[in-house]
Amino acid sequence: MQAVMFHAYGPPEVLVQAELPVPVPRRDQVLVRVHATTVTSAECGMRRGEPRWGRLILGPRRPRKGVRVLGLEFAGEVAALRDLLAGQRLRVVIDRTYPLSEIVEAHRYVDSGHKVGNVVITVPGD
Known part of the structure; x- marks a missing residue:
């Protein structure tokens, strides 16, 4: 490395x-x-x-x-x-997945207090 x-x-x-x-x-x-x-x-x-x-x-x-x-x-x-x-x-819990273009909505969802796992933001390819 x-x-x-x-x-x-x-x-x-x-x-x-x-x-x-x-x-x-x-x-x-x-x-x-x-x-x-x-x-x-x-x-x-x-x-x-x-x-x-x-x-x-x-x-x-x-x-x-x-x-x-x-x-x-x-x-x-x-x-x-x-x-x-x-x-x-190890147990990965993904609640929801949002594209980067919907980052505001992802934050709203987490702020709502209904999140039960990780909220993942997908980023367009390199």
């Missing part, structure tokens, strides 16, 4: 694009195939090591291995649910 990482605190030039192995979800975890991500001010602060007290969590001199991959916000599709599906402990 493609990832953007930083191995040291500093300016944007510390960022590197890397190819990492696809993670295997552990028990009760999901694997998401990411289609898009954002650049957040929080991640820019992490990259700079700011605020300084944040280094207590991120690592005092350089980022710890678990926090070196950026992409706090993302959109994608669930690729694996592993144990949840295998153990039949």
Whole structure:
């Protein structure tokens, strides 16, 4: 999988694009195939090591291995649910489906308090 990482605190030039192995979800975890991500001010602060007290969590001199991959916000599709599906402990309840063009009506329906499951908005093809 493609990832953007930083191995040291500093300016944007510390960022590197890397190819990492696809993670295997552990028990009760999901694997998401990411289609898009954002650049957040929080991640820019992490990259700079700011605020300084944040280094207590991120690592005092350089980022710890678990926090070196950026992409706090993302959109994608669930690729694996592993144990949840295998153990039949996952039940998806879809109440209604609306096209994106009817987003106002979907919000009205949810506001009505009659929703008993997820309300899905379909988006036209890529």
